[in-house]
Every structure is written in C-alpha cells, then in structure tokens.
Amino acid sequence: MLTKRHAAAWIRILMVFPAAVPLLISCGSEIPAGEPTAGPSVTPSNTPEAPPTMHSLIPKPAFVHTLDGGFALTESAAIYVPSGNPEIEDIGRYLSTIWQGDTGFALPVIPSEAAPDSGNLYFTLEGGDPALGDEGYTLAISPDLVALAACSPAGLFRGVQTLRQLLPAAIESPERQPAPWVIPAGVIRDKPRFAWRGAMLDVARHFFGVDDVKAFIDWLAFYKMNRFHLHLTDDQGWRLMIRSWPLLAQTGGSTAVGGDPGGFYTREEYAEIIAYAQSRYITVVPEIDMPGHANAALSSYPELNCDGVAPPLHTGIDTGSQALCAGKDITQTFVDDVIREVAELTPGPYLHIGGDEVSTLSPGEYLSFVAFAQRTAEAYGKQVVGWDEIGAADLPTTAVVQYWSGPGAVAAARKGHPVVLSPASRTYLDMKYNPSTEWGLNWAGYIEVRTAYEWDPADILDGVAEEQILGVEAPLWTETIRTRGQMEYMIFPRLAGIAEIGWSAADGRGWDEYRFRLARHGVRWAAWGLHFYRSPQVPWI
Numbered sequence: 001m002l003t004k005r006h007a008a009a010w011i012r013i014l015m016v017f018p019a020a021v022p023l024l025i026s027c028g029s030e031i032p033a034g035e036p037t038a039g040p041s042v043t044p045s046n047t048p049e050a051p052p053t054m055h056s057l058i059p060k061p062a063f064v065h066t067l068d069g070g071f072a073l074t075e076s077a078a079i080y081v082p083s084g085n086p087e088i089e090d091i092g093r094y095l096s097t098i099w100q101g102d103t104g105f106a107l108p109v110i111p112s113e114a115a116p117d118s119g120n121l122y123f124t125l126e127g128g129d130p131a132l133g134d135e136g137y138t139l140a141i142s143p144d145l146v147a148l149a150a151c152s153p154a155g156l157f158r159g160v161q162t163l164r165q166l167l168p169a170a171i172e173s174p175e176r177q178p179a180p181w182v183i184p185a186g187v188i189r190d191k192p193r194f195a196w197r198g199a200m201l202d203v204a205r206h207f208f209g210v211d212d213v214k215a216f217i218d219w220l221a222f223y224k225m226n227r228f229h230l231h232l233t234d235d236q237g238w239r240l241m242i243r244s245w246p247l248l249a250q251t252g253g254s255t256a257v258g259g260d261p262g263g264f265y266t267r268e269e270y271a272e273i274i275a276y277a278q279s280r281y282i283t284v285v286p287e288i289d290m291p292g293h294a295n296a297a298l299s300s301y302p303e304l305n306c307d308g309v310a311p312p313l314h315t316g317i318d319t320g321s322q323a324l325c326a327g328k329d330i331t332q333t334f335v336d337d338v339i340r341e342v343a344e345l346t347p348g349p350y351l352h353i354g355g356d357e358v359s360t361l362s363p364g365e366y367l368s369f370v371a372f373a374q375r376t377a378e379a380y381g382k383q384v385v386g387w388d389e390i391g392a393a394d395l396p397t398t399a400v401v402q403y404w405s406g407p408g409a410v411a412a413a414r415k416g417h418p419v420v421l422s423p424a425s426r427t428y429l430d431m432k433y434n435p436s437t438e439w440g441l442n443w444a445g446y447i448e449v450r451t452a453y454e455w456d457p458a459d460i461l462d463g464v465a466e467e468q469i470l471g472v473e474a475p476l477w478t479e480t481i482r483t484r485g486q487m488e489y490m491i492f493p494r495l496a497g498i499a500e501i502g503w504s505a506a507d508g509r510g511w512d513e514y515r516f517r518l519a520r521h522g523v524r525w526a527a528w529g530l531h532f533y534r535s536p537q538v539p540w541i
C-alpha cells in the first residue's frame with residue numbers, strides 16, 4: 001500500500017537513486033481506499049497560463065500525492081524503455097512524436113537495461129500480480145526523473161495520457177511553443193473502475209471517412225477509453241465491404257440520410273481503423289445491426305425480402321422498415337457469410353449484432369433469430385454484444401447486453417449477463433444540449449454537460465449490482481450529424497464526463513469540482529482546433 005508518507009519517501013529516493021524505481025513499484029499493492037485525491041481546488045489558478053496540476057486530470061486518478069516543484073523537460077531528455085520490447089518502444093515513440101512537434105526536442109526513445117540518469121523519462125514494465133489491472137499504472141515525477149510503471153503495455157499507454165495532460169495545453173498547439181516545459185512533481189497510482197469504457201460512432205446514417213474515425217479514436221485514447229463501437233450498418237447505409245455480398249456496400253452504401261453522399265470502408269480501410277485503435281489499446285466492436293435496421297441490405301438484395309422485392313434505399317430518419325425475412329434459408333446464409341467475414345477482419349473478441357427496435361417479426365421469430373446470430377458469432381470465435389432487446393433471448397451468459405432503454409438489460413443481468421450502460425437520457429451524444437442546439441435529437445431529453453456527468457452507473461438499473469456492470473458507453477448517432485465539426489460539437493465536452501464515470505471511483509468526484517477541471521480542458525480542445533460546445537455551466541477560461 002502506498003501512503004502519502006510512502007510516496008514522499010519514494011520521491012526522495014528517486015531523486016538520488018533513480019535506478020531503484022523498479023524495486024519500489026509493486027504491481028500487487030492495493031490503491032489505498034479513501035485517500036483524498038481532490039486536493040486544492042484548481043479554481044484560483046484557472047487561467048490559460050496556469051500550468052495543469054495533478055488535480056486537473058480527467059479522468060480523475062485513484063490516488064494522487066502532489067509534491068513541490070516539477071520535472072523540466074529539456075532538449076536533452078530521452079524516453080528510456082526496456083530493451084527487447086518493441087511494443088513499449090512504440091508507446092515511447094507515440095509520446096515522443098506528439099511532443100516533438102510542439103517542443104522541437106528530439107526526445108529519442110532509448111531501449112536500455114537500466115534506469116536512466118536524471119533529466120529523462122523512464123517507462124518500465126513489471127510483470128507479476130496484476131492488482132492494478134492491465135490498464136493501471138504508477139507515475140512518479142521528481143525534479144530528476146519521470147518514472148512510469150505498469151504491469152502491461154496498456155497500463156503504460158494509459159499513463160502516457162496522464163503525462164500528456166500534465167503539460168500545459170499549449171503543448172497540443174500546432175505552433176511550436178517556447179520551453180521550459182514543466183511536469184508537476186508527485187505520485188499517481190491509478191486504475192479504472194470499469195473494464196468497458198467506450199463510445200460509439202454511427203457511420204451508417206452519415207458516413208465518416210477513415211481520417212474522421214482516427215480522430216475519434218484519438219479522442220477516446222486521450223480520455224483513457226478502451227472500446228470503440230462502430231455502428232456499420234443501418235436502414236440508411238451499409239458501410240463495410242463484404243466480399244461474398246458486394247452489393248451491400250456498393251448499393252446499400254451509396255447514400256445516406258437526406259440523400260447525402262454515402263461511402264463504405266474497403267477491407268483494407270477497415271483493417272487500418274482496427275490497427276490504429278489497437279495501437280492505442282482500444283478494442284473495436286463492429287456492429288452489424290440485425291434483424292431490424294436492415295433496409296440497406298434489403299434494398300441491395302431482393303432475395304432477402306419475404307416477398308422477393310427490394311424496397312428503395314431509405315434516406316429518411318424514421319425507423320420501422322421491414323426486418324430481414326426470418327423464415328428464409330437465404331437469410332441464414334446471409335447472416336453466416338456476413339458474420340464470418342466481419343469476424344475474420346476483427347481481431348477483438350466482440351461482435352455486436354444490434355437486435356434493437358424490431359417490429360415486423362413475431363416475438364418467437366425475433367428470439368430465434370437472435371439465438372441463431374449468437375450461435376453463428378460463437379462458431380466464428382466471437383462473443384456477441386447486442387442492444388437491450390436481446391436480453392429476452394436465450395443466450396449463453398457470455399453475451400453482453402447494452403442497455404439504452406427498456407427492460408431487457410435488467411432481465412439479462414438477472415440471468416447472469418454482463419451489462420454495458422448507455423442510458424439514453426445521460427449518454428446519448430446525439431441528444432441536443434438544450435432547445436437551441438442546432439443539431440441532434442431530443443427524444444431522450446436535453447443533455448447538458450452536467451446531466452451527462454452527474455450520475456453513477458450503480459444507480460441506473462434497479463437490481464443490477466456493480467459486479468454485473470461491465471462499463472459505460474456513449475453512442476453518437478448521426479441522423480442529424482453530417483460534418484466533423486458537428487461531430488466535435490456533440491462529443492465535447494460530454495465525452496470527457498462519460499470517460500470519467502467509467503474510469504474514476506464514485507467517491508471523490510463531483511460536479512462542483514469537475515467543472516473546474518473541465519474548464520481547463522477547453523483550453524486544450526481550443527489548441528486542438530476543436531469546435532466544442534461552450535456550455536454556460538462550465539467556467540471556461
């Protein structure tokens with residue numbers, strides 16, 4: 001256990017004997033319960049020039065102990081990584097590339113057996129007991145050294161995001177900034193509360209190209225999120241090339257809501273998205289929405305319709321189209337082919353089968369369709385995820401149920417399924433902030449920044465205990481979202497709050513102090529050139 005006294009002693013040792021870092025870091029030790037992490041409010045120094053502190057991080061870390069002074073990043077600094085570990089070298093290069101452009105420093109990544117001399121950064125990996133989990137990390141910053149330790153590369157990557165946030169926001173700016181860059185001294189020990197911290201992008205209603213998707217992934221990474229749910233198909237568009245059914249993408253992907261331009265990802269582009277997410281320790285969860293929300297497929301292949309007649313492409317935003325024809329053999333062939341190809345292209349364990357809002361099948365047809373899709377996914381090595389409605393089906397308990405509204409997730413939790421929480425009235429990034437928001441919908445209400453932040457996963461579903469909650473996810477549906485700027489506006493600031501709900505303990509976080517931390521992040525988003533919502537609830541600086 002790391003107490004405050006411990007932390008101070010540790011830092012003193014680090015200052016004179018940096019090589020001791022690996023000995024001092026034990027992956028097995030518990031984060032002390034109830035340690036105050038709030039510290040002094042960030043209010044008094046909330047100016048653009050004021051440097052960030054360990055108390056302005058989002059998501060809030062589990063344990064923070066601040067010390068006076070800081071580590072000055074200079075021209076001669078290097079990032080030391082264990083030798084013979086290319087994965088950690090990549091993490092070092094990731095940070096070095098981000099910081100190089102802004103500082104003009106070379107920041108070489110140096111594989112080495114030993115801890116570095118003073119003035120450097122040091123990433124180290126200690127195997128062993130994973131009480132901090134795969135994503136936990138310890139960060140110790142003294143005037144001499146920045147030491148980042150974790151039990152796995154994913155933990156180092158999360159810790160790197162903390163480091164990024166500890167340098168002034170100007171570091172993110174495209175223009176080169178003058179030195180010195182000072183990282184405040186102290187110790188952070190951190191790990192996530194929930195295993196699934198995600199966001200969803202609907203590329204079916206409006207198509208977003210690979211560059212937009214990569215930007216989205218980078219935003220998730222910055223806030224330590226680890227699941228990217230890609231809603232690839234819906235009534236208005238099919239966005240992934242399936243080799244055995246090429247018209248899905250060619251015809252079904254040819255348009256979008258309002259008749260806007262369509263598009264689809266080739267297999268290579270999809271692989272590029274997956275690799276990009278992987279390099280940020282984010283698992284892609286592809287969704288093929290079935291058996292409803294399938295008009296794009298039905299218009300591409302007449303044989304998938306019960307009457308053999310293809311409906312026109314759908315460019316409205318209403319739902320309620322026909323579902324796939326449950327009784328036909330060709331439907332099973334279609335489901336098998338599509339799931340097989342998506343599974344082949346997707347290294348992660350999950351495949352999302354949708355399952356929402358089906359009104360044209362009988363309950364029996366619906367339940368047996370879902371069970372068939374699940375068995376098919378399992379046969380191709382994937383664990384299914386589905387919206388609330390699949391909770392009524394008879395599925396193995398490995399199936400993950402994603403709550404949005406309705407009774408299915410509670411029923412599923414009772415049967416032992418893990419639940420991902422996306423309560424529409426809190427997490428839907430397509431809901432307007434207020435009646436004058438230019439884009440978005442409001443069927444689940446208006447979601448101001450405070451509403452999106454001020455809730456706890458354990459309080460959402462009666463009778464669903466924390467142990468059954470796999471995590472949280474914020475979906476961005478895009479019926480009304482057509483451009484990158486609109487996407488940014490709906491995501492920021494709300495994404496940061498959802499990330500904190502997923503990562504940080506409930507104790508010690510609250511709107512009254514969060515809004516000051518959030519205000520600082522506005523400076524960073526401005527430096528990134530983001531078009532974000534300047535909510536009147538946040539004391540922007």
Ligand code: TNX
Nearest residue numbers: 356357387404428430441477
């Ligand atoms: C409900 S949430 C839907 C989506 C819409 C969204 C709009 C869910 C599983 N289905 O098809 O895009 O509302 O907010």
